[in-house]
Amino acid sequence: MEPTALRPHLAAIRRGGRSRSGLVLFRRSVSQRSMPSQFGYWTIRGWGQAPRLLLELVGEDYVDDRVDLVNGEEKYFEEKKKNPHELPFPNLPYYNDGDIRLTQSMAILRYLARKYNMGATTEEETRQLDMLEGVVQDTRLYFFDICHGTAENYKLNLAAVAERSAMFYKLLDDYLGPRRWFLGERITYVDVMAYDSMSNWLAMKPELLNGCENLKRLMKRFEALPNIKKYMESGRFIAWPINGKDAHFSFK
Ligand SMILES: N[C@@H](CCC(=O)N[C@@H](CS)C(=O)NCC(=O)O)C(=O)O
Numbered sequence: 001m002e003p004t005a006l007r008p009h010l011a012a013i014r015r016g017g018r019s020r021s022g023l024v025l026f027r028r029s030v031s032q033r034s035m036p037s038q039f040g041y042w043t044i045r046g047w048g049q050a051p052r053l054l055l056e057l058v059g060e061d062y063v064d065d066r067v068d069l070v071n072g073e074e075k076y077f078e079e080k081k082k083n084p085h086e087l088p089f090p091n092l093p094y095y096n097d098g099d100i101r102l103t104q105s106m107a108i109l110r111y112l113a114r115k116y117n118m119g120a121t122t123e124e125e126t127r128q129l130d131m132l133e134g135v136v137q138d139t140r141l142y143f144f145d146i147c148h149g150t151a152e153n154y155k156l157n158l159a160a161v162a163e164r165s166a167m168f169y170k171l172l173d174d175y176l177g178p179r180r181w182f183l184g185e186r187i188t189y190v191d192v193m194a195y196d197s198m199s200n201w202l203a204m205k206p207e208l209l210n211g212c213e214n215l216k217r218l219m220k221r222f223e224a225l226p227n228i229k230k231y232m233e234s235g236r237f238i239a240w241p242i243n244g245k246d247a248h249f250s251f252k
Helices: 003-014 046-058 073-080 105-115 123-148 151-176 189-204 213-224 226-233
Strands: 037-042 062-067 094-097 100-103
Touching (some): 046 189, 046 226, 094 105, 105 189, 123 151, 123 189, 151 213, 189 213
Antiparallel strands (some): 037 094, 094 100
16 A cells, blocks of 8 residues: 555544544444455456455455356356345345345445545535446446447447546546545545546547546546556456446447
């Protein structure tokens, strides 16, 4: 972990579970845990990539339960009927942490952000992060929707959808400016989402970030974080595919 990025989070956790602004943090550290948490998702990047990156970034002791999309899909849906992970809304990705049972990738990301002080701590930060989260999420949805929609829609509308994402990236680039992360010195879950969104679009359209030098620097900075670098260089990192079997881009 890059020391400057995580210093405020770690300091808050060491203070006994409260950030300076009074936000309650979880006290449990990896060494105090009896059971690792469990994260489950298909053997693709998809909606699982951002939570996986965040779990790796913070160094959580977690089990990465990978569900084989090629040979294990049928078995997964058969087992799902019994709801083995006791989820209120069974789906992938899921995340179990002690008694906590979560699905919905954004709920997982926001939970982890609260747990590791990677979310907002003031009203102003909340306003900024809510807005940034919405913009970044739009670019992620554009990507997944066009990839998983009809072949005709992909052919007809891909250029326009990519153009719309590029327009948002330009605005995000201006917003970021010379700052390290979107909120300044402190990395948040939205930086992780933004990295995920950009890496997906860049795999398809490498020119999409042309002129967005601030965002390109953010991506490099993220990849250079020691835990992320280690993860990406490890055999555990899923570099490909991004999408599911029915996608028009990046399954095979
Ligand atoms: N809005 C949900 C979407 C989840 C979703 O669509 N999951 C797909 C893969 S990306 C799936 O195959 N879920 C397995 C299931 O339906 O049980 C999220 O963000 O987590």
